[in-house]
Amino acid sequence: MIDRHFPGPATRYPVPFRGLPLLLLLALFLLPGLVGHDPWKAEDATHLGIVWRLLQGDGGLVLQLGRDAWPDAMPLYYWTAALAAKAFAWLLPWFDGARLATALYAALTLGFLALASRELHGRDESASAPLLLAGCIGLLVHSHEAQPAIAFLAAQAATLAGLTLLRRHPWSGALVFGGGALTAFLAAGLAALPGLLLPLVLLPWLAPRKTLVAPLLLLSLALAATGPLLWSVLLTPAQAGVWWNGELAQLRSLEAGWRNALVLLNMLPWYAWPALPLALWTLWARRREWLTATPAPALLLPLAAFLASFLTVVSTVDAKSVAALPLLPPLALLGAGGIKTLRRGATNLFDWFGMMTFTVAAALIWLGWSAMVFGxxxxxxxxxxxxxxxxxxSFALFPVLFALALSAAWFWLIFSSPRSPYRGLTHWTAGVTLLWGLVAALWFPWVDYGKSYRPVVAGLTQALPTKHGCVAVRGELSPALKASLDIFGDLRPLPLASSEGKRCDWMLALVPVKSSGTAGTGWERVWEGARPGDKTERLRLYQRRAG
Structure with missing residues (x-):
């Protein structure tokens, strides 16, 4: 009979990356693309705008974007980003330094996930879960922008690590779990906590002795409750009221929850690739455990964490890419346990698919660079x-040398990796690293040109006189544009409907590209601009007519 599986779990395989090589691979995944570009439209510029206000001395507990309070944003990530911006001010522009907070929290996420994977699956699999998470398509962009959700992922991974430690080190595990829950509150607020606390129902299966269940539960919950209690005390009554209303406003109706669930289920096959298929395989390969005995913590804990996170996401936020990030660590932790049990044919197919996909993609990126630089x-x-x-x-030597080194390392890896069930996973994550590194080195000048509001704001400030007084805004500006006006132009427009805004002689309006409407009587258009290639919106500046 043909052996279609690798030998059983007792067999030890060479893990392609461990120790320093693993750290190098993950560093190459995390760092490229964080620096060397402006704040970009959407999430990146918005969160950097809040950091900018902190650096100017505004905000603190209640954060600020432009002139507006931003009570829904919890401060942990922004405090860390502001500190990083100051710490690296001697080397980097402040926004590049601030983004290093994302690298810090992403590294903590991977580290805690490695600890959880080692406790659940054994020493060989300690690298599998972080490699699997780093290879997830949905994590790629968000882990390379200013993104508070990555701070929450670090806290979530800490709670998972704490739960896995309970069997061998119960009190240390409870402290790690409680600290993770406290950190999660400071990163994402109260609405994110249920997804972390619900897996505590597994304490009777995780604690080494039944007599420890109650005290461990009390310690974990006490630490988790510290954040909300202190937060309520530190805020003024008015601030606390606004904050609580914001937390309650995140709750979704049953109908909205169903819609969110459908959106997430449609998104997960690509978003959570390759963690999702490996997690499903793990459940299938160990299906007999559900029928004949109590499933092992290696199955129960990641599955419970995923279901709890899924229910929390669909019931508290709108389903979008960044909201789905908490689904990835449990899937990676669950999928890590099934890698060694994959059929040999499936392992080889996964390996071949990754090598071909990223080799072709790398060639296309080089081709695109040639088109941009040489025509x-x-x-x-x-x-x-x-x-x-x-x-x-334009040709830049250092980025090209870096891209060449990455490409050479890729070919060395795919031809030299030892045969192993881990080979496909290693090649996949290395391929994601290659792809992102090449884009960061070769394409980021082009991407930055189209996604930065810097030239738009520069044109706007040139159209304004030096002593222009206040500027009003009609309607709503996007958070990213509001942040960019503040960062690049020191402009914080007033609402036109406000008493102060009505006295302004200058007015901004964000309009569709094809709009030919006017601002009404009494206003004259003096300037308009848009990001290069933007086919959706234009920013217009109006001056009040004299008399």
Whole structure:
């Protein structure tokens, strides 16, 4: 009979990355792309705008974006980012330094997940869960922008590690869990806690002795409750009322919850790849445990954590990419336990798919770089110009050398890795690292050109006189644009409907590209601008007519 499986769990395999090589791979995954570009439209600029206000001395407990209080944002990530910006001010622009907070929390996430994987699956699998998480498609962009959700992931991974430690080190495990829950509150608020606390129902299966269940539960809950209690005390009554209303406003109706669930279920197959199929395989391969005995913690804990996170996400926030991040660590932890039991054919297929996908993708990235810098091939070069009118690529030696080194390392890896069930996973995560590193080195000047509001704000400030007085805004600006006006132009427009705004002689309006409407009587358009290639919105500046 043909052996379609690798030998059983007792067999030891060479894990391609462990120790320093593993740290190097994860560092190459985390660091490229965090620095060297402006705050970008959407999440990145918004969160950096809040950090900018902190650096200017505004905010603290209740954060601020432009002139507006931002009570829904919890402060942990922003405090860390502001400290990082100051610490690296001698080396980096403040926004690049601030983004290093994302690298810190992402590294903590991977480290705590490695600890949890070692406790659940054994020493060989300690690297599997962080490699699996780093390879998830949904994590890639968010782990390379200013993103408070990554701080929550670090706290979530700490709670998982704490729960896995309970059997061998019960009191240390409870302290780690409680500290993680406290950190999660400071990172994401009260609404995020149920997804972390619900797995505590497994304490009778995780605690080494039944007599420890109650005291461990009390210690864990006491530490978790410290954050909300202290927060309520530190805020003024008015601030606390606004904060509680914001927390309650996150709750979704049953109908909205169903819609969120459907959106997430449709998104997960690509978003959680390759953790999701490996997690499903783990459940299938160990299906007999559900029928014949109490399932092992290696199954119960990640599955319970995933279900708790899923229920929390669908009931408290709108389903979008960043909201689904808490689903990834439990899936990675569950999937890590099934790698050694994969059929040999499935392992080889996964390995082949990863090698081919990322080799072809790397070649296309190099081709795109050639089109941007040298104009070859001409057709592709014209497409880049069409997407970012006015962009002129230039040759930069260090990024090219870095990209060449990454490409050479990729080919060395795929030809030298030992045969192992871990080979496909290692190649996949290394391929994701290669892909992101090449994009960061070769394409980021083009991406930055199209996603930064810097040239728009520069044009706006040139159109304003030096002593222009206050500027009002009609309607709503996006948070990213509001942040960019503050960061690049020191502009914090007043609402036109406010008493102060009505006295302003200058007014901004964000309008659709094809809009030809006017601002009404009494206003004259003096300037308009948009990001290169932006086909959706334009920013217009109006001046009040004299008399």
């Amino acid at each position: 070859l091939p001409p057709k592709i070069a014209r497409n880049f110009v069409k997407l970012a009118p006015g962009f002129e690529g």
